[in-house]
Structure formats: structure tokens, C-alpha cells
Amino acid sequence: MIVGQQKDFEEIKKMISSYNRILVLGCQTCVAVSFAGGMREVEILASMIRMDRKMAGQDIEIIEDATLRQCDFEFIDSVENLVDDCDVVLSLACGVGVQALAERYPDKVILPGLNTSFMGLTEKMGVWSERCAGCGNCILDKTGGLCPIARCSKGLLNGPCGGSMDGKCEISSDVDCVWQLIIDRLRALNQLEKLEEIFPIKDWDVSGHGGTRKIIREDLTA
């Protein structure tokens, strides 16, 4: 899923400072799971904004809602009335949701209330970590199901580097060396010999460096 983190309140305050009628619009899919942009977070943020404006003696009207999936036109069409009715939309969806709204409602200012952090999973309550970099050419078959592009600090394909110590990355003792994890897993799978295969120079063209990516399935578009 996409993991997000709400922006600092001061930053949000500054973004919305010139608006008095705001739609705070969450998303009930990925970012709700990371407790950043679901209905609950919409309500809390709306309360904070109201309180802040009240203390400053300023009026504000806030509409609160959350779409099921803000990255899907089908779901954002259903909030058309709410969007029409406000000065600005403060979206608590990921960057895809924010852009979907902007695309659907070209005359409306859409503001991001979250930082879209990464594609990852919930390790345990309150802890999320990155798993996939969306490089466009999956290599997990060669690395024991653990991704060095997303999880090695240097994205090394022929790791580990010389900075791996006690299973940790050279950048911090809080960061696992994914190459150590890959080795442990390959050993358990009896595939350690895979480590001696040289990983060839990667084609980053499909990972976004070749320009914005798009998939067209002609069997579906016809």
C-alpha cells in the first residue's frame, strides 16, 4: 500500500491561511491504514483547524468527508457537490489522489495535507516501512524476495557493501542491511550460490528515468 504521513500542522495552516471555506477530504484506502488520511484523521485535522482559527478570532467553515478511493475518478465524481461548495480542497489522500482531484476539478485549488512517503507495509501497530520502489522490472526472484533497490541505502544490486556490520546498514544501527537479510534468506532456501551471480547493469529506463510511465493495454482499451 501507499504509506503517507500528515504534514506539519504549521505548514497546513500556512497553505490554507487565505481560505475560509474548506473541504477536508480523506481517502479510505491506503492512507487510512497508515492512520494519516482516513475519516478519523479528517475529523481530527478539521477540529484542529477550527480551534486554531477560533483562537485567532477568524471565521472558517469546514466540510469533512472521505472518498473510498481518491485515486479513482469514479469515486471522486461522487463528491462533486462538496467540491463545488468550497473555496479549496485540502486532500488527505496520497499524491495520486491529490492529482486526480486536480485533474477532475480544474477550476478548484487542491492542496496536499499529506506527504506521500513510500510503498510499504505495516510492520506492527504504528510502524510502517518501505518495501517497493516501483522500478518497473521486478528482480525479487533473484534476491530471495527482498528488494535491494527499495531497501539498500545505496540501492546496490551486487551487495552488500563494505559497510554492513552486525546485520545493520552503515547509515544507522536502526536500519537493517537488506543484503544481510537476503543472504540469510538465500541460505535458508539453499540458494546462496545466487550471490555469486553478477547482477548486470540495470535498465532504469522503465523505472521513471525514461520519463513518466504509462501502461496501455490494447485488449482493454479497444
Add this chain to the structure above:
Amino acid sequence: MSTKTPSRLEKILAAGHMAVTSECGPPRGSKGEVITKKAEMIKDYVDAINITDNQTSVTRLCSLAACIRLKLMGVEPILQMVTRDRNRIALQSDILGAASFDLYNILCLSGDHQQFGDSPQGQNVFDLDSIQLIQTVRYMRDEGKFLGGDDIDQPPKMFVGAAANPFADPFEIRVPRLAKKIAAGVEFIQTQCIYNLEKFELWMKMARDRGLHEKVYILAGVTPFKSAGMAKYMKNRVPGMDVPDEVVNRMSGVPKEKQPEEGIKICVESIQRLKEVEGVKGFHVMAIEWEEKVLEIVEQSGLYPRPKIE
């Protein structure tokens, strides 16, 4: 052994001499003479000098320019090149730039993470990793082609080196990793600083068991401690460094003013012992910001005078 490049380092190794290399870090400014001064001091005691490439991710005068300065004064440089800061276009371009000044040695590295240095907010590149850079230089040299497949008009002639750290974890893959670098085409290795001699000897034995010592020239890395504080710092703070307690204790066991002398002594003793290890073909003496000590280390280790080879 026959040689493939005009590298003086390669010739010395191929002739069966114990090679001696050292390294100089470029300045944090544009005073090129800092490099030439350091090189002038040690040049008669070493066969070639590495110039580090923004080591520990601290921005410095570039390795290529500093290497050219060495070349112009008649000293053999080893161009260190990390893949952290350049993509494949820049790497190949710098290799050609180096070749245009007749630089004949390159050390292929991935580089420390930028978090250690003065630009932790910067993007890293790692379009290639160190093993892929080894392959790239060999391809450019041996096939005379760019990675993109086009012909190079006068390919580079470089003796290709890499680093090896026998002490990083996990230990069991350290020799397979050396084998992988050899398969990629590396011709000489400079190791991480060796303080844990038993562990290094075990690593060398495991390398010999696979016949790797006959496929690559291994130069053992040594660095003298200036003080007990430095020993402790290297032990605790430098990634991938293995400094046994007994070495730290030996440094702390002598009065502060005697510590530099003790550090040199430990270094010389290490070289003496490592000379006897089958497969060690030379030494890489890294006297960090203490270059003047390279002279006495080389001399006291019986590695002076250096062979004359043209």
C-alpha cells in the same frame, strides 16, 4: 605474468615485486599544491598514489584533477572513482578524461553513503555499483566500446582495481564477494585497514583455497594509529572496521606522547607479519593526514628502496 596496460603498478606486480601504494586526500578547497606537496614527500617510497574521491562523502577537490597533478609531476596516480555521485554517462566520460592524461590505474568503488558527509540532503546516484563499474572499465578497455555499444576512438588503458573488506559482515560471503569482483574483471585489490590479523589470515586462506590469490593481486591495507583516541574512534565509529581490543589497549597502554611511535610500531609489525602471508602481493599504506609517516613505515618494513621500472 604479462601486462595488459602501461601501468607501472601492474608492471611492478607482474615482475613479482611487493608493491607499495599510498593515498592522499584532496583538500577542501582549490589549492592544488596541497596534493603535490603531499605527493612530493612520499613519491620515492611508493609505486603509486591513490587519490580519494570525496571520501566519507565530504565534498573536496576532485580526484581526477588531483590525479592529473600527480601525473604532471611524474608520479603514478590511482584514480579512485565512486558510483555514488555519477551516472554511467559521467563515469565513462571521466574515465576517458583520465585516459586522455595517460592515467593508467583506477579503483572502482561504490562509495560511502552521503549521510556521512557534508551533503546528507543530496541525492545519491548508484546507477552502477562497484562491481558493474569494474565491468564497465574492462569493457571500455578490452572491447573498445561504450556501454551503449558504440566504438571508442582510442579506448582507455587502465589497470583495474577495487577494494575488499575482509572484516565487514557477513564474513562467510567476503571471499565469495572477492570471487565476484574477480569474475567482473578486477585485477588488483586494496583491502580495508587490517588490525585483526588472524581474521585477515583466515580470509586469505579461504581465498587461496579457491585459488583466488593467483587471479588477482592483493595489496594489504594498513593505517598507523596516531593516538589511542584514533584507535577507539576507528573501532567504534568507522563502518566496516575491525580493531581488536588488544590493539586499542596496546595504544592506551603507553603515555600520550609515545602513542604516535607505538602506532607506527604496530603498523610495521603488521606489515612484517603480512609479508609472510601467501597471496599478499604488496601493501596499501594509508596514513590519514599523516602522510609524512609513510616514509618511515616503508623504510622500517624493509620495503625501501622501491624497484625501478620504466
